[in-house]
Amino acid sequence: MSAVDDAAPPAALMPGDLMSRRQRLRLILVLGSLIAVGPLTIDMYLPALPSIVDDFGTTSAAVQLTLTGTLIGLALGQLLIGPLSDAVGRRTPLIAGTALHIVASVSCALAPNITVLGALRVVQGLGAAAAAVIAMAVVRDLFSGAAFAQLLSRLLLVMGAAPILAPTLGSELLRWTQWRGVFAALAVFGVLLLLIAMLGLPETLPPLRRQRGGVLPTVRLYGALLRDRAFVGLVLVAGLAMAALFAYVGGSSFVLQERYGLDEQQFGLAFGAGAVGLIAATQGNVRLLRRWSPQRILVTALIVGSAASVLLLGLAATGIGGLPALLASLWVVLAAAGLALPNAPALALTRHGEAAGTASALLGAVQFGIGAVAAPLVGVLGTGAVAMALVIAGGMVSALLVLVVVVRPGQLAVPEPVEAMAVAAH
Known part of the structure; x- marks a missing residue:
């Protein structure tokens, strides 16, 4: 090069x-x-x-x-x-x-x-x-x-x-x-x-x-970003979807190995299979953007993800269907997160193209920050399947509520094409 x-x-x-x-x-x-x-x-x-x-x-x-x-x-x-x-x-x-x-x-x-x-x-x-x-x-x-x-x-x-x-x-x-x-x-x-x-x-x-520019202009720029209601809402949506993902990351090793008896190698395969759904969704998102707006994809993904996460919680609490049913509902949640995670950041970043670097840094910090709370919360609640499912459902349902109440996607104007940014933002 x-x-x-x-x-x-x-x-x-x-x-x-x-x-x-x-x-x-x-x-x-x-x-x-x-x-x-x-x-x-x-x-x-x-x-x-x-x-x-x-x-x-x-x-x-x-x-x-x-x-x-x-x-x-x-x-x-x-x-x-x-x-x-x-x-x-x-x-x-x-x-x-x-x-x-x-x-x-x-x-x-x-x-x-x-x-x-x-x-x-x-x-x-x-x-x-x-x-x-x-x-x-x-x-x-x-x-x-x-x-x-x-x-x-x-x-x-x-x-x-x-x-x-x-x-x-x-x-x-x-x-x-x-x-x-x-x-x-x-x-x-x-x-x-x-x-x-x-x-x-x-x-x-x-x-x-x-x-x-130094430190003060950077701080002022962060302040301007935080005053944008829709931007903040979209960042929170991305962070809450990430929280659901990291609840799975932090809790799955205990749930799958200790409750369901998988060994370390079987856990690695099960975890990888779940991530396949996440990858397939993120790759399919580029094709979906050719037909539908990112707002529509985001709303649909969070509705499906919220429903699947509530189902996951019910399956974890009752034990119905055993491990196959639990994994199937988990994979639907992961696929929904795979659609939400590129589109929410993409919509957020299109609002501040003049400060894309700083906006991207703030977005990443919030995503990992909220994820940092979700991972130990599973442990605090008991590390069982119910605890993991509860945090996952809390993240997905909260993301949907923030999208509807704070972001209001029907009123969200997108000033530029977002297909490339939806690929970039994940």
Whole structure:
């Protein structure tokens, strides 16, 4: 991939337009590696959660707080790294964040107790946030229009595949090592990622295009975003849908392994099968947008998801249908979330195209922040199927209520085509 000139590109020609097919493929591989670090950091240790409970002699709720710590780190990291990368360029925050992720991963593998592990997971999340933010920023630096949407659709496949592979990789690692080995593997991946970033990704934000406004203008911009009722409502909708997703992520290992007796490898397969529905929905969303508006898709997805989540709660409480019925209703909820998660952010971001980077950072922070509350809430309620289903249903039903009462989708004006942004926002 050729280096980017210091001068800003002409309006009609972006730097990525000058790349050959081989250079674009190389870029996809580099950015795909960056995109994968977040899901791997979140999900790879999920099969080991019961083992961590036994090893430290603690509670499942305390162990689920380590997942919360990662989500908090990801949320804070996006708020900090997004504006920072606009000011100093992409490479420095990326390299520093990746190095932080490596150190935190090694430290997690050596953690002496659950408190230290939880704190280190916050740091690990901060480091992982750098890769996710910079990858999306690089795409914005290099591409626009159809090329922008096309590249993001490729990266979306990576974003969908990584959560599927992560628990499966974790469960396979647990055949040969204990839970600490999972964090050692994340450290090794971080080292590879650091080498990829240093050797394969040049600076894509020239000095002339960097922001030098300082802290106060950034704070004022965040304030302006928070005063937009529809924007805030859409961000909450995305966050509540994410809460339902992370309730599943945080509770499924205990429910499927302890209540239904799946081993670590079977859990990895079941978790991956659920994520297939999520991926299929996000990929199908691009086709649906050719026929229906994002508002209509979002409303329909949340109605279906809310109904399926209430059914899930009933099945969990009564035991009717056993594990197959529980998984089937879960997969419908995940598919509905797969449609809601791209469209709610896309509608939000189209309202503030002049501040897309800051709006995207705020959106990501809220999504991971609300998800950080959902994961331990399952543990507080008991880690059983009913507790997981209750939090999932609460997230989906609340998202539908916020959409209807706060956002009012029938009154929502969309100033520009959103198909590309719906692909980008997930």
